[in-house]
Amino acid sequence: MSNRAESVLVGLIGEGVMPSLTPPMHEREADVQGLRLLYRPIDLLELALPAAAVGDLLTAAQRLGFNGLNITHPCKQLVLGHLDEISDDAARLGAVNTVLIQDGRFIGHNTDFSGFGSALRDGLPDATLGRVVQLGAGGAGSAVAYALLKAGVTTLDLVDVDPARAAERAAELGELFPTAVVTPRTTAELSDIMHLADGLVHCTPIGMAAHPGLPLDIELLEPRHWVADIVYRPIDTQLVREARAKGCKVLDGGRMAVGQAADAFQLITGREADRDRMRAHFLELIAVEDAAAARAPELTKAGH
Ligand SMILES: NC(=O)c1ccc[n+]([C@@H]2O[C@H](COP(=O)([O-])OP(=O)(O)OC[C@H]3O[C@@H](n4cnc5c(N)ncnc54)[C@H](O)[C@@H]3O)[C@@H](O)[C@H]2O)c1
Ligand SMILES: O=C(O)[C@]1(O)C[C@@H](O)[C@@H](O)[C@H](O)C1
Structure with missing residues (x-):
């Protein structure tokens, strides 16, 4: 038996x-640090619960002695209405993926943006962050764009196949970062804007096992561009492979996945995660999945 101060209970x-790699990442890091931590997926689909149940689940988690929670689709906005406190960045972003349960209070944070920010610093330390083209302005894309602007990007071209979404996100981000220029763009404009850009960030589902292919004409990439993908199943997406072959510096999507987990681990446990160790474990987990998919491709899960 142990109490909340002696061991750590986390949920997603x-x-x-269910296929999330965040629980094993937290558990392995805690094991290595000699910390007792259990991390349970709490799947709304398996429980046949609607997204609106997130408030009740927070209350249940508090009663059952959880120390913290990660929150994901479709609850990152819905959870805002159930928090006692929220970090400035999560409030500005309007999305929470990490909730600390402390003294019966719920405190919201966002480690998606901070995780991408640290991934960029670790994986592409010399990247010029002046002008960036970002493909995809959905949930993850919003956090990534916020991180790019916080990291000092001055001109962000936001491309989405849904022009209304690109326009809405660009307007929101423009208000949050008034000294930056954030412009909604269509895919038809890519050939005009790529040659002006320092780097490309990819935040659409294209390249995942279930959505193979390239999100743009690879001829638009020049060796001087850096390229960051956030898709990590597979880790070497077609974009990552072809950009690397062209000589571009590349950041794979695993860096963000590890970054969000490491930052949440620190918030929840108060201990710093060793990001290199966590990444090595993450790559092991992905390799196990890849081997299973190669044996039975029809069973490949279409997760992140
Ligand atoms: N590395 C990580 O930690 C992490 C975390 C979350 C998601 N992801 C990855 O990011 C992907 C996107 O996640 P999301 O939650 O933002 O999804 P989402 O559905 O909220 O957003 C995807 C956006 O991409 C746009 N889009 C689709 N095809 C496009 C194209 N060809 N060109 C331009 N825009 C296009 C869609 O209109 C949508 O706005 C996921 O599929 C997943 O692979 C990675
Ligand atoms: O690894 C996952 O499955 C996550 O759901 C990915 C992303 O949504 C994060 O914000 C969550 O903390 C964890």
Whole structure:
């Protein structure tokens, strides 16, 4: 038996979270640090619960002695209405993926943006961050764009196949970062804007096992561009492979996945995670999945 101060209980609330690699990443890091930590996926689909149940699940987690939670699709905005306190960045971003449960209070943070920010610093330390083209302005894309602007990007071209979404996100981000220029763009404009850009960030589902292919004409990439993908199943997406072959510096999507987990681990446990060790473990987990998919491709899960 142990109490909340002696061991750590964490959960991940969302739809389809059973294949998530965040629970094993937290558990392995805690094991190595000699900390007793259990991390349970709490899958709304398996529980046949609607997204609106997130408030009740927070209350249940508090009663059952959880120390913290990660929150994912489709609850990152819904959870805002159930928090006692929220970090400035999560409030500005309007999305929470980490909730600390302290003295019966719920405190919200966002480690998606901070995780991408640290991934960029670790994986592409020399990247010029002046002008960037970002493909995809959905949930993850919003956090990534916020991180790019916080990291000092001055001109961000936001491309989405849904022009209304690109326009809405660009307007929101423009208000949050008034000295930056954030412009909604269409895919038809890519050939005009790529030659002006220092780097490309990819935040659409294209390149995942279930959505193979390239999100743009590879001829638009020049060796001087850096390229960051956030898709990590597979870790070497077609974009990552072809950009690398062209001589571009590349950041794979695993860096963000590890970054969000490491930052949440620190917030929840108060201990710093060793990011290199966590990444090595993450790559092991992905390799196990890849081997299983190669044996039985029809069973490949269409997760992140
Ligand atoms: N590395 C990580 O930690 C991490 C975390 C979350 C998601 N992801 C990855 O990011 C991907 C996107 O996640 P999300 O939650 O933002 O999804 P989402 O559905 O909220 O957003 C995807 C956006 O991409 C746009 N889009 C689709 N095809 C496009 C194209 N060809 N060109 C331009 N825009 C296009 C869509 O209109 C949508 O706005 C996921 O599929 C997953 O692989 C990675
Ligand atoms: O690894 C996952 O499955 C996550 O759900 C990915 C992303 O949504 C993060 O914000 C969550 O903390 C964890």
